[in-house]
Amino acid sequence: MRVVVRSFARFREVVGEEAAFDLPEGSTLADLLEEVASAHPGLEKVLSELERAGGGGVTVLLNRRGVDPSDLRRTVLEEGDEVAILPPFSGG
Amino acid sequence: MVIEITDRELSLEDLVAGAKRPDTGAVVAFLGTVRDDGISGVEVEAYREVAEEELARIRDEAMATFDLKSLDVVHRVGRLGVGEDIVLIVATAPHRQAAFRGCEFVLEEIKRRAPIWKKEIRIDGGERWV
Numbered sequence: 001m002r003v004v005v006r007s008f009a010r011f012r013e014v015v016g017e018e019a020a021f022d023l024p025e026g027s028t029l030a031d032l033l034e035e036v037a038s039a040h041p042g043l044e045k046v047l048s049e050l051e052r053a054g055g056g057g058v059t060v061l062l063n064r065r066g067v068d069p070s071d072l073r074r075t076v077l078e079e080g081d082e083v084a085i086l087p088p089f090s091g092g
Numbered sequence: 093m094v095i096e097i098t099d100r101e102l103s104l105e106d107l108v109a110g111a112k113r114p115d116t117g118a119v120v121a122f123l124g125t126v127r128d129d130g131i132s133g134v135e136v137e138a139y140r141e142v143a144e145e146e147l148a149r150i151r152d153e154a155m156a157t158f159d160l161k162s163l164d165v166v167h168r169v170g171r172l173g174v175g176e177d178i179v180l181i182v183a184t185a186p187h188r189q190a191a192f193r194g195c196e197f198v199l200e201e202i203k204r205r206a207p208i209w210k211k212e213i214r215i216d217g218g219e220r221w222v
Contacts, residue, residue, distance in 0.1 A: 059207070091203060092199055092203035
């Protein structure tokens with residue numbers, strides 16, 4: 001199945017605005033983030049620490065809804081899902 | 093009420109004029125601008141659809157929590173020079189306390205919850221996400 005990863009700010013400069021990833025059926029959000037990290041070593045540390053650090057200010061959205069970092073491993077992806085990875089916010 | 097992420101220049105005066113009503117005894121306006129930290133400007137980026145949804149949620153929470161009559165929030169994106177406006181909030185209420193508190197609540201929640209980012213552009217051309 002194919003899912004789309006949208007990235008912003010410092011992550012966009014590494015991963016690109018939109019990147020498609022092909023994954024085996026039944027893959028989870030955690031599996032996807034491992035794929036992203038292995039394709040882009042610059043993000044490896046950030047993404048591998050997501051679960052342990054409770055996000056560390058990084059936000060993951062699945063189809064525009066926030067996913068708690070502790071749920072990454074049990075969130076199964078489906079064809080056409082849109083996942084967004086967002087670095088810590090600095091607006092205002 | 094206005095909720096907008098925009099690359100257009102925004103006008104504090106227009107928003108204030110649009111927000112005033114006979115029953116609003118207090119209008120509090122916040123204008124966030126690009127501070128000169130040895131930079132030539134900032135590049136502001138947003139996940140626009142999600143940020144506008146979040147701004148609307150923050151507005152709704154503020155309206156439900158404080159005795160407000162209206163709330164407008166405009167956040168700019170794109171390249172902004174030192175001194176240019178980044179964020180504008182106008183809160184109106186019958187009395188000043190609610191308008192001050194509502195305005196501050198909205199700003200703090202935007203900083204915490206809205207998917208918006210700033211990159212500083214240094215005078216020497218270097219760049220840094222903040």
